Amino acid sequence: MKGQLLNDPVFGMAAGQFDRVADFLNLDQSVRERCKWPKRILTFSLPVHMDDGRTEVFFGYRVQHHLSRGPVKGGLRFHPKVNVGEVAALAMWMNWKCSLMGLPYGGGKGGITCDPNKLSMTEQERLTRRFAQEITPFIGPEIDVMAPDVGTNAQHMAWILDTYSTHTGRFVPEIVTGKPIELQGSEGRIQATGHGVSFLATRALNKLGLPVQGATVIVQGYGNVGSYAVETMSAYGMKVQGISDITGAIWNENGLDAEKLRAHVAQTGGVAGFESAESIDPDEMLLRECDVLVPAALERVITESNAPNLRCKILAEAANGPTTQPADAIIEERGDIFLIPDILCNAGGVTVSYFEWVQNLQRFHWTKTEVLTKLETKLEKAFENLLGFCDRHKCGTRLGALATGIKNVARVKKTRGLFP
Numbered sequence: 001m002k003g004q005l006l007n008d009p010v011f012g013m014a015a016g017q018f019d020r021v022a023d024f025l026n027l028d029q030s031v032r033e034r035c036k037w038p039k040r041i042l043t044f045s046l047p048v049h050m051d052d053g054r055t056e057v058f059f060g061y062r063v064q065h066h067l068s069r070g071p072v073k074g075g076l077r078f079h080p081k082v083n084v085g086e087v088a089a090l091a092m093w094m095n096w097k098c099s100l101m102g103l104p105y106g107g108g109k110g111g112i113t114c115d116p117n118k119l120s121m122t123e124q125e126r127l128t129r130r131f132a133q134e135i136t137p138f139i140g141p142e143i144d145v146m147a148p149d150v151g152t153n154a155q156h157m158a159w160i161l162d163t164y165s166t167h168t169g170r171f172v173p174e175i176v177t178g179k180p181i182e183l184q185g186s187e188g189r190i191q192a193t194g195h196g197v198s199f200l201a202t203r204a205l206n207k208l209g210l211p212v213q214g215a216t217v218i219v220q221g222y223g224n225v226g227s228y229a230v231e232t233m234s235a236y237g238m239k240v241q242g243i244s245d246i247t248g249a250i251w252n253e254n255g256l257d258a259e260k261l262r263a264h265v266a267q268t269g270g271v272a273g274f275e276s277a278e279s280i281d282p283d284e285m286l287l288r289e290c291d292v293l294v295p296a297a298l299e300r301v302i303t304e305s306n307a308p309n310l311r312c313k314i315l316a317e318a319a320n321g322p323t324t325q326p327a328d329a330i331i332e333e334r335g336d337i338f339l340i341p342d343i344l345c346n347a348g349g350v351t352v353s354y355f356e357w358v359q360n361l362q363r364f365h366w367t368k369t370e371v372l373t374k375l376e377t378k379l380e381k382a383f384e385n386l387l388g389f390c391d392r393h394k395c396g397t398r399l400g401a402l403a404t405g406i407k408n409v410a411r412v413k414k415t416r417g418l419f420p
């Protein structure tokens with residue numbers, strides 16, 4: 001059966017969203033098929049010397065969804081549950097996201113099935129370098145450009161840059177984004193995704209006629225995206241009352257202190273045990289009343305069982321694919337939650353990755369203010385365009401965002417034609 005390899009609930013969810021939008025757009029069959037299926041699905045077995053002298057073989061994946069509008073762009077994930085179907089779904093969402101934001105990229109995603117919490121830094125370095133070495137023939141600044149995602153960070157990008165540069169015999173900073181500043185990473189990249197989520201949350205509050213000052217917030221996930229969303233929203237005067245991560249969930253009715261929390265997590269590895277907060281149940285936290293609920297961890301956490309009981313006014317999808325399709329239908333039916341869909345909500349990351357790539361290609365360096373101002377301009381335009389589209393077509397923001405992204409890709413494929 002076609003697509004058997006990708007038999008996975010997360011891919012099923014992305015493909016189901018695509019089918020719904022393709023029907024809405026009335027896409028003709030030839031373009032529909034070409035837009036849906038990934039161009040390349042790469043699988044690597046990665047033998048690595050472990051610290052205890054054993055050799056362990058890991059599996060790594062890279063899915064390049066399509067290359068019709070430019071190189072593919074997307075993160076590299078380290079997580080025990082990574083599989084090829086999930087990676088393909090994430091690549092597909094990246095695709096529509098880049099198109100929605102008007103970036104000259106197709107979507108890509110990579111992942112290695114591993115638990116980074118159980119690997120030493122030297123093991124992570126050997127694993128990352130092995131993956132970079134295996135994938136070198138299939139990537140390049142004009143073909144496929146990686147960035148951090150769940151379980152990876154700027155250091156992993158530095159190892160990929162170094163491995164790729166060593167193989168090609170020259171310094172190639174434009175092979176990855178989200179790398180350290182001293183290796184020509186961009187100012188503002190580390191906070192870009194969380195900054196974008198926060199900026200869009202304020203725009204949604206404005207749209208609903210609610211004040212930004214004092215708006216209450218709950219955030220699931222305190223990694224790169226969640227932690228910078230917390231910091232930015234706190235700086236805007238919003239009140240972040242609840243935060244969870246894999247170590248537990250914490251609550252302070254008067255708002256959690258963002259600066260102190262970062263120091264606590266740096267010291268202890270998680271939000272649990274933060275002194276000026278009470279510990280609460282992480283699942284119950286999602287159901288508490290708030291202005292803005294921010295899922296910033298993994299996929300499929302807003303489901304048909306919790307969607308009817310959500311008490312937020314705005315659902316800002318910082319994670320990729322946090323809401324299942326049945327939950328989506330419930331939220332649409334309820335009509336009392338303003339949804340900022342993932343492909344717009346977390347697009348700050350890829351947008352500043354694009355800025356980083358452009359700066360690298362030009363050997364130029366912009367200031368943080370320049371970067372974040374350009375980011376806000378792009379997000380503002382995409383947000384306004386989306387609201388206009390939804391108004392004209394009388395549809396929800398999920399459908400509107402996906403339709404805009406998919407429509408642009410379909411148009412490019414049709415214009416380029418089919419080779420041979």
Ligand code: NAD
Nearest residue numbers: 149150151193221222223224225245246297319320346349
């Ligand atoms: P990360 O690895 O830095 O952080 C993930 C966080 O989620 C950690 O705090 C972890 O403890 C927490 N977490 C995991 N399982 C959880 C659970 N069941 N309940 C509560 N918390 C849980 O990852 P990240 O880079 O912040 O990415 C988070 C999400 O944002 C992912 O969906 C990713 O694809 C998406 N995203 C990331 C970027 C980026 O620039 N890093 C850009 C766009 C989208």
